Amino acid sequence: MREVFQQELAEVQERLVRISGLVATSIERATTAFNSSDVTLAESVIADDHEIDELAASLDELAIDILARQQPVARDLRIVVSALRISASLERMGDLAEHIAQLARTRFPEKVVPKDLRPTFKELGRLDVLIAQKLTRLLESESTELAAEIRDDDDLVDDLHLSVFDKVLGETWKGAASDIVDATLASRYHERFADHAVSIAKKVQYLQTGDWVAVAH
Template sequence: MREVFQQELREVQDRLVQIADLVAESIEKATRAFNESDVSLAEEVIADDDRIDHNTVALDELAITILARQQPVARDLRIVVSALRISASLERMGDLSTHIAQLARYRFPDKVVPKSLRPTFAEMGRLDVEIARKLVELLRTEDVPLAEAIRNEDDKIDALHLSVFDKVLGETWKGQAVDTVDATLASRYHERFADHAVAIAKMVQYLATGDWDPEKSAA
C-alpha cells in the first residue's frame, strides 16, 4: 500500500508540473498577443484556458481521492493539501493570462496601451514569462533557490506595477479614460500573476525545508 501511495504522490507532482507548463505557455502567448496586437494568438490563449481548468479539476479529484483512501498524516498530508492549494493558484494564473489576452482581443487592431507604456508592459510580460518557467522547474525539482529567484523577479514586477500607476495618475498623462482603465487592469493582471507564483514558491519551499518565513509570506 505504501508503494501505491508514493506512486500517487508522484502522479500529483507530475500533474502539477503539466499544469504549470500549460500556464507558462499561456502567459507567453498572452504577453505576445498583448504587446503585438495579435488577435489570433489572443484567441488561442482564451480557448486553451479550458485545458488548464480541466487538468486542475482532474488533479483536485485525484488529491481528494488520496485524502479519502490513504488518510495521509504529517508531511504526506501537507503535500496533498498543498497540491490542492497550488492547483488553485495555477488555475488562477491561467485565468489572468486569459484576461491579458482578452484585452488584446478587445482592442484589436489597436494596441492596448499607449506608446509611452509599451516598454513597461513588455518588461512586465518578460518577467512573468520568466517566473512561469522558473515555477515549472521548481515544481519539477524542488530546487529551493528557484523560490528565491521567483520572489526577486516579483519585486521587479511590483516596482513596474507602481510605475504604471504613477504614470496614469501623473499630470503629464495624455491617455483617454479607456487607456487609463486598460493600463490599470493589465498592470494588475501581470502583478497578480507573479503574486500567485510567489505563493506557490513559498509552499514548495516549505515542503522542501520545513521553513516558513512569516515576513516572506507577507511580502
C-alpha cells in the same frame, strides 16, 4: 500499499508540473498577443484555457481521493493539501493569462496601452514568462534557490506595476480615461500572475524546509 501511495504522490507532482507548463505557454502567448496586437494568438489563448481548468479539476479529484483512501499524515498530508492549493493558484494564473489575451482581443486592431507605456508592459510580460518557466522547474526540482529567484523577480514586477500607476495618475498624463482603465487592469493582471507564483514558491519551500517564508503582498 505504501508503494502505491508513493506512486500516487508522484503522479500528483507530475500533474502539477504539466499544468504549470501549460500556464507558462499560456502567459507567453498572451503577453505576445498583448504587446503585438495579435488577435489570432489572443483568441487561441482564450480557447485553450479550458484545458488548464480541466486538468486542475482532475488533479483536485485525485488529491481528494488520496486523502479519503490513504489518510496521509505529517509531511505526506502537507504534500496533498499543498497540491490542492497549488492547483488553485495555477488555475488562477491561467485565468489571468486569459484576461491579458482578452484585453488584446478587445482592443484589436489597436494596441491596449499607449506608446509610452509599451516598454513597461513588454518588460512585465518578459518577467511573467520568466517566472512561469522558473515555477515549472521549481515544481519539478523543489529547488529552494528557484523559489528565492521567483520572489526576487516578483519584486521587479511590483516595481513596474507601481510605475504604471505613477504614470497614468501623474500630472503629465494625457491619455483618455479608457487608457487609464486598460493600463491599470493589464498591470494588475501581470502583477497578480507573479503573486500567485510567489504563493506557490512559498508552499514548495515550506515542504522542503519546514519553514514558512512570510512575503508581504
